[in-house]
Amino acid sequence: MQAFRYTQAKTVDVALDPGQRFLAGGTTLVDLMKLNVETPHSVVDINLLPLDRVEPTPDGGLKVGALVRNSDLANHADVKARYTVLSEALLSGASPQLRNMATTGGNLLQRTRCYYYRDINYACNKREPGSGCPAQDGFNRIHAVLGGSDQCVATHPSDMAVAMMALEAVVHAKGAKGERQIALENFYLTPGTTPDKENVLEPDELITYVTLPRPAAGTRSHYLKLRDRAQYEFALASAAVVVQVEGSRIRRVRIALGGVGTKPWRSKEAEAVLEGKPAHTKNFEAAAAAAMRGAKPLKYNGFKIELAKQAIVRTLSMVTA
Amino acid sequence: MAQLGAAGVIATAAPLTHGADGFVEAPTADAPAAEAVVDPVPVTLRVNGVEHHLMLEPRVTLLDALRERLNLFGTKKGCDHGQCGACTVHVNGRRVNSCLSFAVMHQMDEITTIEGLAKDGELHPVQQAFLDHDGFQCGYCTSGQIMSGAALLKEPIGPTDHDVRAAMSGNICRCGAYSNIVAAVQQARDWPSGRTRSAQS
Numbered sequence: 001m002q003a004f005r006y007t008q009a010k011t012v013d014v015a016l017d018p019g020q021r022f023l024a025g026g027t028t029l030v031d032l033m034k035l036n037v038e039t040p041h042s043v044v045d046i047n048l049l050p051l052d053r054v055e056p057t058p059d060g061g062l063k064v065g066a067l068v069r070n071s072d073l074a075n076h077a078d079v080k081a082r083y084t085v086l087s088e089a090l091l092s093g094a095s096p097q098l099r100n101m102a103t104t105g106g107n108l109l110q111r112t113r114c115y116y117y118r119d120i121n122y123a124c125n126k127r128e129p130g131s132g133c134p135a136q137d138g139f140n141r142i143h144a145v146l147g148g149s150d151q152c153v154a155t156h157p158s159d160m161a162v163a164m165m166a167l168e169a170v171v172h173a174k175g176a177k178g179e180r181q182i183a184l185e186n187f188y189l190t191p192g193t194t195p196d197k198e199n200v201l202e203p204d205e206l207i208t209y210v211t212l213p214r215p216a217a218g219t220r221s222h223y224l225k226l227r228d229r230a231q232y233e234f235a236l237a238s239a240a241v242v243v244q245v246e247g248s249r250i251r252r253v254r255i256a257l258g259g260v261g262t263k264p265w266r267s268k269e270a271e272a273v274l275e276g277k278p279a280h281t282k283n284f285e286a287a288a289a290a291a292m293r294g295a296k297p298l299k300y301n302g303f304k305i306e307l308a309k310q311a312i313v314r315t316l317s318m319v320t321a
Numbered sequence: 322m323a324q325l326g327a328a329g330v331i332a333t334a335a336p337l338t339h340g341a342d343g344f345v346e347a348p349t350a351d352a353p354a355a356e357a358v359v360d361p362v363p364v365t366l367r368v369n370g371v372e373h374h375l376m377l378e379p380r381v382t383l384l385d386a387l388r389e390r391l392n393l394f395g396t397k398k399g400c401d402h403g404q405c406g407a408c409t410v411h412v413n414g415r416r417v418n419s420c421l422s423f424a425v426m427h428q429m430d431e432i433t434t435i436e437g438l439a440k441d442g443e444l445h446p447v448q449q450a451f452l453d454h455d456g457f458q459c460g461y462c463t464s465g466q467i468m469s470g471a472a473l474l475k476e477p478i479g480p481t482d483h484d485v486r487a488a489m490s491g492n493i494c495r496c497g498a499y500s501n502i503v504a505a506v507q508q509a510r511d512w513p514s515g516r517t518r519s520a521q522s
Contacts, residue, residue, distance in 0.1 A: 003360060006379030006425055023426070030382070030421045031402050043379065045426055071415075075477055095491025096476065097469065098403055100415045101422065231490035 001033050005042040012049055012174050016204050022046050024067060025101040027094070028110045036120050037111075037127060051105075051208055054078070060214035066105030066207045070160065071096065073104060083212060085221035085240050089163035089258075092225040095232050105207035108161055108171065108187070109199070112154035113234055115139065125151045126195040133195075141300040142236070145292075145308075147262035152195030153298060154262060156188065157234050161264040163223050165256035166240035167212050175205035184210075188263035198263075216252065219244045222319040224311050225258070235259030237304050239311040241319050243279075250274045250283075250320070257291065260308045267291040270312060279320040281313065288312040364425050368393065369437025379425045384408045386424035387434060395435035395464045399493070406492035409465035409472075410434050416472035418491075435464040438471060447471045450505035458496035466492045470506045482507065 021040040032038040051065035074090035116122040116134045123132035143153040169184040221242040227233040238258035244251045257265040270291035277283045288309035295305045361376040387393045399407030403421040410419045411433040438445040447470040457463040478488045
């Protein structure tokens with residue numbers, strides 16, 4: 001690991017220069033520093049900042065500090081009761097040890113598990129723009145079928161962010177130009193020709209909070225994660241569903257997918273198919289087909305299209321039962 | 322040695338300059354809220370109730386500090402990437418992967434390793450349970466397994482063997498002692514092993 005200068009931030013008004021990194025739980029950054037994928041000359045430890053609380057918002061939602069640990073958020077009584085999909089997603093991710101370390105802000109910013117990104121012996125446009133993407137014709141079983149480009153097909157690895165996408169979370173960030181709010185839906189970028197840029201944060205901006213809107217009365221939610229192992233494995237396909245059923249009809253639904261997209265993937269196409277329709281399997285299948293209509297399989301990941309469809313149908317069936 | 326060259330980067334009030342190794346040296350004026358330090362830096366670690374004063378480079382992980390500087394070899398290095406759980410220790414009572422944390426981040430923390438688990442010559446119930454149930458073969462993962470099992474006693478986990486397997490999933494055992502590990506953890510929790518359905522309903 002390359003040596004670095006270590007400082008502790010005492011207030012959120014910390015300006016970063018491009019060679020610096022914020023350090024929170026460390027579960028992504030320290031790992032990538034050991035692989036020399038990340039080589040910051042300076043690391044700013046933000047763990048002393050007062051961003052470790054979960055608080056109600058005046059409008060009945062929840063304000064989650066960027067330093068709230070994944071395990072604490074997952075087991076928070078209000079999250080379990082009213083944002084079930086988020087608790088389930090968090091508990092499906094990583095291991096208990098890692099969840100005790102990983103933070104809310106860090107989870108949103110965690111980096112892809114693409115083998116080529118994580119190995120500096122390979123080219124990677126995300127790591128070194130313009131160097132190439134061996135995943136296009138390489139081992140791409142874990143790669144994305146939605147949102148990819150000829151420069152990058154790496155999946156976003158987060159479960160938490162998928163649930164937050166379905167919950168319509170808002171990211172609060174603070175930088176040199178002040179504070180701003182970014183709807184999570186507008187937070188992530190697809191790779192296009194700039195796969196090194198994964199989100200809209202400016203280099204000097206720090207995530208301070210995530211807010212979750214108040215769920216409408218009668219809302220139910222669920223996260224289903226499909227993977228090679230029963231525990232402690234990244235998603236091959238996952239579905240987060242937040243739904244409000246009135247009578248037998250779906251009044252409002254939000255659907256997001258993990259493991260299949262280059263970013264946590266909100267499917268408005270699937271939502272549009274379902275809203276106002278009876279909650280039954282035929283409609284769930286139509287929604288799943290709509291969600292994956294634009295999917296582009298690579299050599300080894302075509303199975304993800306059917307897997308994601310099944311995840312959507314299964315999750316909708318479970319949450320509306 | 323090219324990587325070690327960066328260790329020479331120190332705080333400076335000068336404008337951005339390129340060091341001899343091409344490294345950009347950042348002026349501290351850009352980070353007024355942060356306090357610049359050069360490495361190695363003084364680090365105070367409180368481990369198993371004993372305070373240790375060390376000089377460490379910031380890049381020294383908590384795991385390496387425990388093993389290489391404090392001679393606490395009970396905590397094991399397996400994958401060194403947070404994937405195997407052999408390095409599990411408690412920080413303020415919570416289990417973490419010590420390989421993915423820098424020692425310098427833990428100055429005010431209460432750190433417990435396997436060496437600090439037994440009290441007054443009495444094995445911790447999880448240690449005793451691992452003996453009772455033969456919860457190991459080669460033993461390399463055992464410290465991490467026991468530290469995970471001990472932390473788990475205070476976590477909100479369901480009663481079944483399945484719940485224990487999920488809660489212990491961050492600890493890999495290449496010998497495959499899993500069934501005995503589950504039985505050991507269940508004994509320490511005062512749950513009979515073999516429980517497959519929730520007793521809460």
